[in-house]
Amino acid sequence: MAIPDPLNELAQRLREAGANSPLADIEKNSRALFTNVLGKLDLVTREEFDAQARVLARTREKLEALERRVQEMETAAGAKSPAD
Numbered sequence: 001m002a003i004p005d006p007l008n009e010l011a012q013r014l015r016e017a018g019a020n021s022p023l024a025d026i027e028k029n030s031r032a033l034f035t036n037v038l039g040k041l042d043l044v045t046r047e048e049f050d051a052q053a054r055v056l057a058r059t060r061e062k063l064e065a066l067e068r069r070v071q072e073m074e075t076a077a078g079a080k081s082p083a084d
Helices: 006-017 022-040 046-080
Strands: none
Touching (some): 006 022
16 A cells, blocks of 8 residues: 655645635645755655665674674683783
8 A cells, every 4th residue: 555645645635625726826835845844854765774774784793793702802811811
């Protein structure tokens, strides 16, 4: 089920209310306003979001591997050095 575009839905409702009335100007101005506001938002596409999520997952895996390696090295160094 597709999610309706809120701007198109608003535009359609305004058209239905009266194409030759002052509502036509309101529709045009409202659409421009909403487009302007949405344009100022810092949005990304789903593809960009998914790509960044994959990068983050790989980075997290590398970090966890490095943490394990450091822990192993610290354990090995502790076993080799004399106790205080």
